[in-house]
Amino acid sequence: MQPIVIIGSGMAGYTLAREFRKLDSEHELVMICADDAINYAKPTLSNALAGNKVPDQIALGDANKMATQLNMRIETDTWVKEIHSDQHELVLEKNGQHSTQGYSKLILAVGANPIRLAISGDGSDDIHVVNSLTDYRAFRDSLENCGKENCSDKRVVILGAGLIGCEFANDLQNTGHKATVIDLAPLPLGRLLPAHVATAFKENLEETGIQFVLGTTVERISKHEKQGYIVTLANGQSLLADVVLSAIGLQPNIALAKTAGIHTSRGVLTNALLETNQANIYAIGDCAEVNGTLLPYVMPIMQQARALAKTLAGQKTSVHYPAMPVAVKTPAAPLTVLPAPLDVEIEWETEEYDDGMLAKATDNQGTLRGFVLLGPTAGKQRLSLTKLVPDLIPASV
Incomplete structure (x- = not known):
């Protein structure tokens, strides 16, 4: 049987591999990445100075360590030049040499590039x-x-x-x-x-x-x-x-998908199973536009990885997006944001505190659809408010 192949060694790729290994310790896994495949959490980069962390302390493991830990073959400094979906085959380039790699399932975890x-x-x-x-x-x-x-x-x-x-x-x-x-x-x-x-x-x-x-x-x-x-x-x-x-924003990497006839919009388009329009090809992470929603944050990646791992292990599982607030790492102005859906008309209601404010976004039915918590006092209401917001993508029955 051909291996499951993950393109990309970012948080999405490694989290998926880790979740899959919890369910299946034997099926061959291959990760292909254009860099050195060092495992690290990208969100830590924007507050590493105050945390007194030098780059070597941010790295959690090199390719060899991760390959051993996850029983996975990792091809570093390797570019995927083409996806031949009909043949379930990739064309690779490394050090100027071309080769092919077959797959049973292919996961695009190719992330996003700075604008x-x-x-x-x-x-x-x-x-x-x-x-x-x-x-x-x-x-x-x-x-x-x-x-x-x-x-x-x-x-x-x-x-x-x-x-x-x-x-x-x-x-x-x-x-x-x-x-x-x-x-x-x-x-x-x-x-x-x-x-x-x-x-x-x-x-x-x-x-x-x-x-x-x-x-x-x-x-x-x-x-x-x-x-x-x-x-x-x-x-x-x-x-x-x-x-x-x-730091003006990120743009999902969709070029490889487009050349393979995979449907794209802002990101790589998938359904709730994280399937693209091409059989046995999935997308996850910052590149994935799931049911029209693009969420380049940590919690959506975790939700995607858990669901897709189950699907790859034989139990079809749709991704579930509960309300997922985003904590902004600005200690000078502690901030938590749960953006309201773009297609929902909202009104803001604000409560002010000595050390900040709470702003609630409600729809025309009076349902809480998002919120902003600024300051320590408002921040204490994060959990209670999150429970009131409807799921972005409901759990499948």
């Missing part, structure tokens, strides 16, 4: 993105080199005031850096928060020294002979930076 803005200037190639441990090592090296070069201010300019941008800003500001966040939107986390909560969140972060430059975007990044980089904005303002980090 990159087209920015001019001789410093644009030095913009960091952090979407992997390798990226993070390069980012940390730049921060440390800045210190060696006596950059007294350690100025970091962050492009993007979304969840990741704000988490990095909080982490940097709390560890002796000066963080400035730039975004075209008028407020941080504008897609997740109502304006009045976003305003309070921004003010809390500003109290720590984080600066926001909003309603504009970066046009040019130029190298400065003595002071790092000059960041020129569309509003005419210029900033000095020692390091520039882009």
Whole structure:
């Protein structure tokens, strides 16, 4: 029998392998990845500085350790060039050499890549993105080199005031850096928060020294002979930076799926069984758009992995999405968000506290569909409120 093949060694791929091994210790598993397949939790990258963790401490295990632990063959530095779904076969490339790999079931756990803005200037190639441990090592090296070069201010300019941008800003500001966040939107986390909560969140972060430059975007990044980089904005303002980090969002990797005739939209389209339109091909993680919903967060990945592991082990199981709040790692402004479904018309009701606020999103039937908890007092209501919100994808009967 052909092996089950997982493409991708991120949290989705490794979590699925771990869940499957709980149910089946023998069926051959193969993981194929374009990098070194080091296992780590990507969410830890945006608060590793304050946690005093260097990159080597973030890694949980290399490919050899994980292969032994999960009784799995891991092919590192290997690219999947083609999927031949009719033959249940992959075309691989490693070190310039091509080979084939058969599969009985194929799982796309190929994740998402950072969106990159087209920015001019001789410093644009030095913009960091952090979407992997390798990226993070390069980012940390730049921060440390800045210190060696006596950059007294350690100025970091962050492009993007979304969840990741704000988490990095909080982490940097709390560890002796000066963080400035730039975004075209008028407020941080504008897609997740109502304006009045976003305003309070921004003010809390500003109290720590984080600066926001909003309603504009970066046009040019130029190298400065003595002071790092000059960041020129569309509003005419210029900033000095020692390091520039882009955190403007992720785009699911769908190119491989598209070439194989697998249906895609924003992500790889699947049903509740995580099946694509091609037989025996599934998608999981940041690349998977399940029943029209794309949720690039940890809890959905866990739900997907548990369900798909059962399906691969012979027990067809639909993924269940209960209400899954997202905790934003900004200790200066503790925040938990449960976004309401985009296709539901909602109204916001707000309760204010001395240390924050609670905002509830209710539909026209008066049903709670989402919420935002800002501050320690509001945060205590997370569990009780979560129980009131209907499942996003109900459990199958």
